[in-house]
Amino acid sequence: MHIMLDPTSRQPIYEQIVQQVKARVLQGVVIAGDKVPSVREMSAELTVNPNTVSKAYKELEREGLFITFRGKGTFVSENVLQLVQKREVKSLKLQTEKLVQSAHDVGIESTEVKKWVEAFYKKVGEKE
Amino acid sequence: MHIMLDPTSRQPIYEQIVQQVKARVLQGVVIAGDKVPSVREMSAELTVNPNTVSKAYKELEREGLFITFRGKGTFVSENVLQLVQKREVKSLKLQTEKLVQSAHDVGIESTEVKKWVEAFYKKVGEKE
Amino acid sequence: MHIMLDPTSRQPIYEQIVQQVKARVLQGVVIAGDKVPSVREMSAELTVNPNTVSKAYKELEREGLFITFRGKGTFVSENVLQLVQKREVKSLKLQTEKLVQSAHDVGIESTEVKKWVEAFYKKVGEKE
Amino acid sequence: MHIMLDPTSRQPIYEQIVQQVKARVLQGVVIAGDKVPSVREMSAELTVNPNTVSKAYKELEREGLFITFRGKGTFVSENVLQLVQKREVKSLKLQTEKLVQSAHDVGIESTEVKKWVEAFYKKVGEKE
DNA sequence: GTGGTCTAGACCACA
DNA sequence: GTGGTCTAGACCACA
Numbered sequence: 001m002h003i004m005l006d007p008t009s010r011q012p013i014y015e016q017i018v019q020q021v022k023a024r025v026l027q028g029v030v031i032a033g034d035k036v037p038s039v040r041e042m043s044a045e046l047t048v049n050p051n052t053v054s055k056a057y058k059e060l061e062r063e064g065l066f067i068t069f070r071g072k073g074t075f076v077s078e079n080v081l082q083l084v085q086k087r088e089v090k091s092l093k094l095q096t097e098k099l100v101q102s103a104h105d106v107g108i109e110s111t112e113v114k115k116w117v118e119a120f121y122k123k124v125g126e127k128e
Numbered sequence: 129m130h131i132m133l134d135p136t137s138r139q140p141i142y143e144q145i146v147q148q149v150k151a152r153v154l155q156g157v158v159i160a161g162d163k164v165p166s167v168r169e170m171s172a173e174l175t176v177n178p179n180t181v182s183k184a185y186k187e188l189e190r191e192g193l194f195i196t197f198r199g200k201g202t203f204v205s206e207n208v209l210q211l212v213q214k215r216e217v218k219s220l221k222l223q224t225e226k227l228v229q230s231a232h233d234v235g236i237e238s239t240e241v242k243k244w245v246e247a248f249y250k251k252v253g254e255k256e
Numbered sequence: 257m258h259i260m261l262d263p264t265s266r267q268p269i270y271e272q273i274v275q276q277v278k279a280r281v282l283q284g285v286v287i288a289g290d291k292v293p294s295v296r297e298m299s300a301e302l303t304v305n306p307n308t309v310s311k312a313y314k315e316l317e318r319e320g321l322f323i324t325f326r327g328k329g330t331f332v333s334e335n336v337l338q339l340v341q342k343r344e345v346k347s348l349k350l351q352t353e354k355l356v357q358s359a360h361d362v363g364i365e366s367t368e369v370k371k372w373v374e375a376f377y378k379k380v381g382e383k384e
Numbered sequence: 385m386h387i388m389l390d391p392t393s394r395q396p397i398y399e400q401i402v403q404q405v406k407a408r409v410l411q412g413v414v415i416a417g418d419k420v421p422s423v424r425e426m427s428a429e430l431t432v433n434p435n436t437v438s439k440a441y442k443e444l445e446r447e448g449l450f451i452t453f454r455g456k457g458t459f460v461s462e463n464v465l466q467l468v469q470k471r472e473v474k475s476l477k478l479q480t481e482k483l484v485q486s487a488h489d490v491g492i493e494s495t496e497v498k499k500w501v502e503a504f505y506k507k508v509g510e511k512e
Numbered sequence: 513g514t515g516g517t518c519t520a521g522a523c524c525a526c527a
Numbered sequence: 528g529t530g531g532t533c534t535a536g537a538c539c540a541c542a
Contacts, residue, residue, distance in 0.1 A: 007325045012526060026233055049327075049527045088234050093244060095227050099220060100248035105154055106216050110249040114242045116221060120228035121238040138525095140532060166514060177534050182515075197391045199433075199514050199542035266540095268517060282489055294529060305519045310530075327527035327529050344490050349500060351483050355476060356504035361410055362472050366505040370498045372477060376484035377494040396541060433542045 001030065001037065005046060013048060017056035021065065025076075025084045032081065036066060036074040129158060129165065133174055141176060145184035149193065153204075153212045162204040164194060257286065257293065261302055269304060273312035277321065281332075281340045290332040292322060385414065385421070389430060397432060401440035405449065409460075409468045418460040420450060 003020045005013055024030040036042075039057060043050040057074060060066040064083060068074045077083070103113050131148045133141055152158040164170075167185060171178040185202055188194040192211060196202040205211070231241050259276045261269055280286040292298075295313060299306040313330055316322040320339060324330040333339070359369050387404045389397055408414040420426075423441060427434040441458060444450040448467060452458045461467070487497050 007328070008323060012326065014526080023233070052527055055526085085234055088230070089236070092227060092231050092234070092236070092241075095223070096241065096244045097248045097251075099223050099227065100245055101252060102216070103220050104249065104252045105151075106213055106220070108217070108220070110246060113220075113224065113245050113249075116224045117228055117241050117245065118238060120225045121232065121241075123225075124229060124232045142532080167516095168514080177536095178515095179535090180533065183532090185515085195392060196515065197542090198396065198516095199540080200391070201514055270517080279489075295531095296529080305521095306530095307520090308518065311517090313530085324530065325527090326531095327525080329529055341490055344486070345492070348483060348487050348490070348492070348497075351479070352497065352500045353504045353507075355479050355483065356501055357508060358472070359476055360505065360508045361407070362469055362476070364473070364476070366502060369476075369480065369501050369505075372480045373484055373497050373501065374494060376481045377488065377497075379481075380485060380488045398541080436542055439541085 001042075003046060005048065014052050014055040014059065017046075017053065018059050018063075021056070021060060022084050022088070025065070025080050026088065028081075030076055030080070032076055032078045034076040036076060038073060129170075131170075131174060133176070142180050142184040142187065145174075145181065146187050146191075149184075149188060150212050150216075153193065153208050154216065156209075158204055158208070160204055160206050160208050164202040164204060166201055257298075259298075259302060261304070270308050270312040270315065273302075273309065274315050274319075277312070277316060278340050278344075281321065281336050282344065284337075286332055286336070288332055288334045288336050292330040292332060294329055385426075387430060389432065398436050398439040398443065401430075401437065402443050402447075405440075405444060406468050406472070409449070409464050410472065412465075414460055414464070416460055416462045416464050420458040420460060422457060 001021070001024055003017060003024075005016050005020075007013065009016065011019075021030060036057070037045065039050050039053045042048075043053045046053065057066060057068075061068060061074075065077055065080050066074050067077050100110075100113065129149070129152055131145060131152075133144050135141070137144065139147075149158060164185070165173065167178050167181045170176075171181045174181070185194055185196070189196060189202070193205055193208050194202050195205050228238075228241065257277070257280055259273060259280075261272050263269070265272065267275075277286060292313070293301065295306050295309045298304075299309045302309065313322055313324070317324060317330070321333055321336050322330050323333050356366075356369065385405070385408055387401060387408075389400050389404075391397065393400065395403075405414060420441070421429065423434050423437045426432075427437045430437065441450060441452075445452060445458075449461055449464050450458050451461050484494075484497065
């Protein structure tokens, strides 16, 4: 699944796992119906405490991305892509709102922020 | 100085203090040269332990916003406004970059994000 | 790690710890990658409050000598020796500059200072 | 007497006063027999708490540089220059010893330190 | 009065 | 177990 962790980060490792799983879903790497590596496998692969992976999986189940069948293992839910995309858009809007609020407080005009957005989009486009 | 703390927040109290002081600087409430309430006064006002306030003040000193004179007290540095604004702009640009990256990953176009920005700016404007 | 504290010293305990850790690094006793005793262990060993040790460790982390992994413990950074040596040399040069300035002010010639240096080097050499 | 203070420094102000007085003696600005400004005058001139100046004067008396005649005021002792120079040389030697010890610990050769001394002497010479 | 340091002890999230 | 945060309270040098 190619999950990359930064053990130094202030962000808890289990949250990093949750976040990266969502990223893989958005990238189409993790697909509805996929069987997820067991907690043990994953913890071995990431050289991380099994409890930590377990915590991440539980969170992903709670959010409806993962579903566990007793004795069979954990699988990616049917509607993952839709689910994650919808929430991501919601989250992005919220982030934008906070950003605009802060920018406004420092006296930055709408035009300026939109210029930034434009510039960063070009930068992202060039990488591809 | 009207600092409001949220004791239920995940964010440490001392960080909340640091953050709010910066906000007050941006609002022009806290001005260069001001004498800052003593650690004891502030801790009494916030009903928080003096050590916690001290930790916040030291961080603010380390960041160059505060300067303390032995036995006299703590004061707001000369170049605060400039300093905080400069850093804030830098931080906002970085946030925008991350936001754009994420938006791009979900397949959202530049135009869409700029519409959001526009809309939120109007919303902020109406509040005034 | 054999840290010796002088509780009567004017120098704060946490600074003494920081300083001694650096000395151990220069001596090659503390090596990159080493796991550092936990805050609790160290505080027990030094019969000092955990908070005090914590303060020292955080300073060492801030200076880039230590790195801590959540829930796992604190470790010595990869480039410690280089880092500490580089800073030490810089500091020694600065000390030399101040010394020369003072010596010059009292009317002591360059030759004289160099004689002192020579003599003290011999003295250090004899100890070995 | 042209005393310059840095209220920001970690070094206590009273120590800074003591140190600067010694420097003025070495420069020949403060001479044996001189009448010293009263604590009040000096504290006004330095915009510093009288207690602070008083503490500095007491220290200077203790060290034999100043002498007070009841009702007449405080004066510079007869043998100041000799006294201060002698002690300064002693102190410089001690500093050199510590410096050499540290330099040796980092693996710096005697030749290197002497080069530094030479270079800084040139730098000081050029200023004149 | 002012900040700096320290102790003793507690609770918490995380691994 | 590991570090992070916080409280309550104390003592100190300095101004």
